[in-house]
Amino acid sequence: MKPFYCDCGRRVFFDNDSCLGCGRALGFDFTGLRLRALEPTSGDTFRSREGGLYRYCANRREFGHCNWLVPAGDAAALCASCRLNEIIPAVDHADNLKLWARVERAKRRLLYSIGKLGLPLARVDGGMPLRFRFLEDRRRNPDVREDFVAIAHEGGAVTINIAEADDAVRHAVREQMQERYRTVLGHLRHEAGHYYFAQLVASDAGLARCRAVFGDEREDYAAAMQGHYDAGPPPDWPERFISAYASAHPAEDFAETFAHFLHIDDALETAYTAGLSAARARDATAGDGWIDDWVRLAIMLNEILRSLGVDDPYPFVLTSPVREKLAFIGRLVYRRGSPAGG
Numbered sequence: 001m002k003p004f005y006c007d008c009g010r011r012v013f014f015d016n017d018s019c020l021g022c023g024r025a026l027g028f029d030f031t032g033l034r035l036r037a038l039e040p041t042s043g044d045t046f047r048s049r050e051g052g053l054y055r056y057c058a059n060r061r062e063f064g065h066c067n068w069l070v071p072a073g074d075a076a077a078l079c080a081s082c083r084l085n086e087i088i089p090a091v092d093h094a095d096n097l098k099l100w101a102r103v104e105r106a107k108r109r110l111l112y113s114i115g116k117l118g119l120p121l122a123r124v125d126g127g128m129p130l131r132f133r134f135l136e137d138r139r140r141n142p143d144v145r146e147d148f149v150a151i152a153h154e155g156g157a158v159t160i161n162i163a164e165a166d167d168a169v170r171h172a173v174r175e176q177m178q179e180r181y182r183t184v185l186g187h188l189r190h191e192a193g194h195y196y197f198a199q200l201v202a203s204d205a206g207l208a209r210c211r212a213v214f215g216d217e218r219e220d221y222a223a224a225m226q227g228h229y230d231a232g233p234p235p236d237w238p239e240r241f242i243s244a245y246a247s248a249h250p251a252e253d254f255a256e257t258f259a260h261f262l263h264i265d266d267a268l269e270t271a272y273t274a275g276l277s278a279a280r281a282r283d284a285t286a287g288d289g290w291i292d293d294w295v296r297l298a299i300m301l302n303e304i305l306r307s308l309g310v311d312d313p314y315p316f317v318l319t320s321p322v323r324e325k326l327a328f329i330g331r332l333v334y335r336r337g338s339p340a341g342g
Contacts, residue, residue, distance in 0.1 A: 001112070001270045004035035007049050014112070015105060017060070017067040027056060027069040028108070030080040033115050036069065045072050057082050063091060065101040068108065081108050084121070087133040089162050093141050102165040103134055106185040110192060113262050116269075117333055119196060128156035130195050136162050151187050153194035153255075160187060179243075180315040186259055193258030194251065200332040213328045214257075215250035224249040240321045257325045260316070261333065264294045264326070271297050288327040291318065 006012045010021035012035060017026055025038040025046060036054070038046035044055045046069075053072035057079035060066045068079035076083055081104070089096040114121065122129040137149040140163055149161040163169045164184050174182040197217070201210045211217070228248035237247040246256035268290060276297070295318060302312040318326070 001109075001266060001273075003273050007037040014109070015067060027054060027067055029054070029069050030111065030115060031071075033112065059104075063097060063101075065097075065104060066108075080121075081111050084111075084129075084131050085134065086131050086157060087135060089134055089136050090141065090144075093136075093143070095166075096136065096141075096162065099162045099165040100134060103160055103162055103184055106183070106188055107132060109185055109266070110188045110262075113189075113266055114192070117265070119333070120199065123156070123199065125199075125202075127198075130192070131157050133157055133159045134162050135159060139163070151191065153191040156195055158188065158191040158195070160184070160191075180311070186263070189259035189262045190255045192262075193255030196258065197251070197254055200329075206332075210254070210328070211250070213325055214253045217249075217251045217254070219250060221249055221251065238317065239319055242316060242318075242322050242325070253325070254329075257322070258329055261326055261329045263314075264290070267301075268294055268297065276300075288323075288330060290330065291323050291326055294318075 001014055004012050004014065004016075006019040006022060006024055006026065008019060008022040008024065010019055012019055012026055014028065014035065016035070018024065019026060019037065025040070026035055027038055027046070028035050029048075029052070036048040036050075036052070038048055038054065041047050041053065044061070046054050046056075048054065054069040055072055057066040057068045057070055058077035059079075059082045060068075066079060066082055068081050070076060070079050078085075084107075089100050091097045091100065111121075135146060135149040136144055137146040138144060139148070149159065149163075151161060151164065152159045164173075164182075164187060170182055170184075174180075201207055225248055228245075233241075233244040233247040237244050241247045241253060242256050242260050246253040298314040298316075302314060305311065305313055
């Protein structure tokens with residue numbers, strides 16, 4: 001995440017809706033990837049220093065969350081992030097509003113990454129665009145139809161069980177699944193990897209190269225997943241995959257690696273702009289040195305958190321096969337255009 005500053009000069013942050021220094025209203029403009037300081041004009045309209053007119057997303061006015069802006073001339077009530085929602089949870093049930101707000105914060109960070117990297121929200125081939133379904137199941141709400149909601153992607157629709165935004169529930173599942181890392185943002189980035197596979201690997205030649213790295217995604221998915229859950233991952237999975245789940249099927253390997261690429265790219269940008277890392281420019285011509293930059297930074301982050309008695313924020317080992325996969329996805333993404341801030 002690149003740094004943002006209020007018009008008064010104070011450092012402000014991606015999720016802020018006001019400046020603690022001067023009290024100005026703040027809002028995020030997705031088109032410009034800018035957190036803008038705002039002055040009220042008339043009604044519900046605000047003006048930025050650059051002269052643009054905006055209003056806040058209707059979800060902020062109605063539910064008290066979302067700091068994203070809608071251009072005043074746009075007829076849409078919802079911002080570029082919230083209008084991607086197909087389904088939201090019942091906000092009048094239990095603590096759904098709080099959990100939904102947490103999921104939305106993670107989704108906005110995903111969309112920041114997508115916008116920064118120049119990845120399209122809509123399919124260029126006319127396929128279904130990226131969209132989101134935030135659901136609950138009967139384990140939380142007996143009034144809903146679904147007995148169980150699985151985190152999934154299908155035809156551009158990303159489904160998230162909002163129970164994942166409950167720290168206690170997510171931690172219990174993490175222990176049950178023997179995972180060392182499980183976050184809502186990680187889920188969203190993984191499912192986005194499924195969505196962007198077809199767009200990043202569009203040509204026959206690209207598919208052939210991708211299959212040489214990840215395996216053939218046409219392998220029977222249901223059978224592979226059943227085998228994974230019945231027998232577990234292969235004993236040597238740590239040598240060849242970023243996670244045990246990545247070993248289940250080539251499509252999951254691609255999505256898991258794509259998620260880690262986004263983890264790494266965003267963390268490097270944040271560290272670089274904060275002066276914590278001398279990360280070199282990351283684009284289509286800069287090579288794969290960004291992976292080495294990340295390894296150095298991840299070791300430092302893990303050691304800092306260990307000093308505080310906290311679990312490693314990045315408990316993964318980047319073996320040579322995993323580095324090859326990350327580099328492959330990096331080349332796919334960066335060739336679309338140089339990311340900002342790196």
